[in-house]
Amino acid sequence: MLAPEVETLPWKQQLALDDASYRVQLAYLLDRSPFYRAKLGGIDTGGGLAEIASLPLTEKEELRVTRTPENPVGAQLCATEDEIVRIYSTSGTTSAPNYIPLTAGDLDNWITGSARSYAASGIAAGQRIVSTYNAGPFVAGAALAAFDRIGLCHIPVGTGNTERLVRSIELLRPHAVVLTPSYAAYLLENHDLRGSSVERVLVAGEPGGGEPVFRARLEEGWGARVTEAMGIGDIGISLWGECEEQEGMHLGARGFVHAELVDPDSGAALDLGDGATGELVLTHLRHRAAPLLRFRTRDHVEVRTSPCRCGRTSPRIRCLGRTDDMLIVRGVNVFPAAIREVVSAFAPAVSGQIVVRPRAPGVKQEPPLPVSVELGPGVQPDEGLAHAIAKRVREVLVVQAQVELVAPGSVPRSEYKSRLVERL
Ligand SMILES: [Zn+2]
Numbered sequence: 001m002l003a004p005e006v007e008t009l010p011w012k013q014q015l016a017l018d019d020a021s022y023r024v025q026l027a028y029l030l031d032r033s034p035f036y037r038a039k040l041g042g043i044d045t046g047g048g049l050a051e052i053a054s055l056p057l058t059e060k061e062e063l064r065v066t067r068t069p070e071n072p073v074g075a076q077l078c079a080t081e082d083e084i085v086r087i088y089s090t091s092g093t094t095s096a097p098n099y100i101p102l103t104a105g106d107l108d109n110w111i112t113g114s115a116r117s118y119a120a121s122g123i124a125a126g127q128r129i130v131s132t133y134n135a136g137p138f139v140a141g142a143a144l145a146a147f148d149r150i151g152l153c154h155i156p157v158g159t160g161n162t163e164r165l166v167r168s169i170e171l172l173r174p175h176a177v178v179l180t181p182s183y184a185a186y187l188l189e190n191h192d193l194r195g196s197s198v199e200r201v202l203v204a205g206e207p208g209g210g211e212p213v214f215r216a217r218l219e220e221g222w223g224a225r226v227t228e229a230m231g232i233g234d235i236g237i238s239l240w241g242e243c244e245e246q247e248g249m250h251l252g253a254r255g256f257v258h259a260e261l262v263d264p265d266s267g268a269a270l271d272l273g274d275g276a277t278g279e280l281v282l283t284h285l286r287h288r289a290a291p292l293l294r295f296r297t298r299d300h301v302e303v304r305t306s307p308c309r310c311g312r313t314s315p316r317i318r319c320l321g322r323t324d325d326m327l328i329v330r331g332v333n334v335f336p337a338a339i340r341e342v343v344s345a346f347a348p349a350v351s352g353q354i355v356v357r358p359r360a361p362g363v364k365q366e367p368p369l370p371v372s373v374e375l376g377p378g379v380q381p382d383e384g385l386a387h388a389i390a391k392r393v394r395e396v397l398v399v400q401a402q403v404e405l406v407a408p409g410s411v412p413r414s415e416y417k418s419r420l421v422e423r424l
Contacts, residue, residue: 002119002150003112006255007312011305014313018258019049021285028078029291035066035075036293049258053269057262057281057294060234064098073099079289088139090233100139100233101289107142109256109286110236114146114229117241117252118178120312121202121227125151127175129202130168132183134158139233140205143178146238152176159183166191173197180205181214181228182418185352188221189377189413198222204229204238206418207299207319207337210248213344217352230319232297235282240317248304248316258283259315260294261303264323267296272315274305279323298323300335325421327358329365329399336420339371342389342396348376349385353411356421367400374411381405 001007026045029036039056047054066075073087085104089097102110123129129152133140147154155172157165166187169177174197177184181203187193201224203209209218209228218226227242230249239257240249251259261270261278270278280299284291300323304316321335328334336356344352353374358365373389375381386403393401412419 001311002116004311007116007250007314009313011313011315014254015049017255018285021255022049022052022258022283025283025285025287025291026293028288029293032078033076033291035063038075052258052260052283052294055294057267057296058292059296060098060298063234063292067096072096073101073290076290076292077101078291079103084289086142088142088233089137090139098233103288106287106289109253110142111145111149113236113253113256114143114231114238115149115252117229117231117238117249118143118146118202119150120241120243120250120252120310121176121200121229122225122244123150123152123176123200123202126153128153128155128172129176129178130155130157130165130172130174132157132159132165132177132179139231139237143204143231143237162187162190166193169193169196169198176200176202178202178204181208181218182206182413184209184218184222184226185214186413188218189351189409193221194223196223198224200224201226202229203227204231207321208340208418210242210318211337211341211344213341213347214352215246217344217347230299230317232282232295232299234292235284235295235297239282242316243308243310243312245309247308248302248318250308250310250312250316251314254314256284256286258285259317261301262296264300264326272303272305274303277302277320280317300326326363327356327365327369327421328363329367329369332398334369334397334399338397339393339401340420342393343371343373345392346373346385346389349379350374350389351376351408351411353413353418354420355411358421358423361423368402369399370404371401372404372406372411374406375408377408379408 084101086102088100229238229241231237231239239253241252242249260281264279280297301317321337351374355372357370390403
């Protein structure tokens with residue numbers, strides 16, 4: 001454990017420390033954030049962390065509309081120019097880039113939390129890790145400093161060159177690799193990595209690494225243990241990291257970020273209890289450049305608060321999918337990632353790649369929901385298999401699917417994030 005005195009502190013004591021940080025952060029927002037001064041005007045902000053749910057949620061779009069040519073960050077910017085040491089962009093595919101400024105202290109806190117999250121995987125000082133992140137403009141670049149903080153020998157190979165990656169695994173014999181789950185799966189389709197030196201595969205950047213069937217397939221193919229990490233650009237990198245128990249990601253950024261759960265439809269606060277599911281909402285506790293309060297992450301997560309055998313006391317989460325991907329079929333919420341999980345159980349008859357192709361625009365869909373399921377290598381389409389998959393999806397997810405089996409390799413692969421939903 002990288003910081004046992006922090007990571008094993010009883011959660012109640014953590015919340016007491018967080019309450020004090022939160023009160024200071026709130027006063028800072030009211031003093032320095034034009035965005036929150038306007039948003040919180042007329043609202044009683046006198047409560048502590050226990051009363052945080054009485055304050056409004058922050059939507060990404062609200063921040064976006066405050067950007068101007070004079071202030072491209074947005075009205076949430078609190079720090080002065082000379083306080084800012086780094087400005088990242090988020091890799092959003094729509095509209096203008098979203099700029100994430102950081103003070104020196106913010107950057108240091110990001111790295112501290114990220115280092116704890118990655119170290120939870122069991123990787124330790126002196127070991128070698130191959131990374132496939134592009135350090136360029138995106139926040140994931142800051143995670144690279146976390147590898148230094150842990151004391152690893154870091155071998156950056158970047159994205160876009162599979163041969164270079166495989167060669168570096170063969171020749172430099174790393175203990176670990178860090179990549180997206182899609183890429184980890186993609187590599188297995190063309191390379192035999194079971195006998196490689198890699199003992200740990202750290203996945204991040206998209207949900208999926210925690211789906212039991214998918215994970216089992218990665219572990220089998222790599223001959224290595226798979227754990228996941230997760231962050232969100234607007235709040236922090238690799239805020240969460242899974243430990244060797246593999247029962248969800250611990251909050252590595254504890255003390256820097258407060259986590260809540262809300263109902264994705266109504267926005268109502270939900271109890272962060274064991275087994276609870278909902279949308280993850282995050283609040284900065286000690287941020288200076290552009291701190292956010294009750295930020296809606298759009299990540300739909302399941303929470304575990306039962307004691308973890310590793311000794312870390314923070315709650316754990318598993319990401320079930322993005323609420324942006326969520327579809328509602330006859331009143332039932334459906335996550336494409338959950339469909340992928342059910343379908344993956346049919347491997348090796350299927351490859352594990354799926355694409356959901358909604359017929360109607362928007363969230364609400366009429367059944368049956370069209371799902372393209374890619375066959376495994378050398379497998380021929382078979383009516384019985386399609387029916388069996390549709391039946392299983394109906395049993396597990398209570399949604400009627402129209403399964404179309406497609407040829408092996410026909411679902412587009414990505415080195416970064418796979419798209420599970422394709423609209424007409
Ligand atoms: Zn644990």
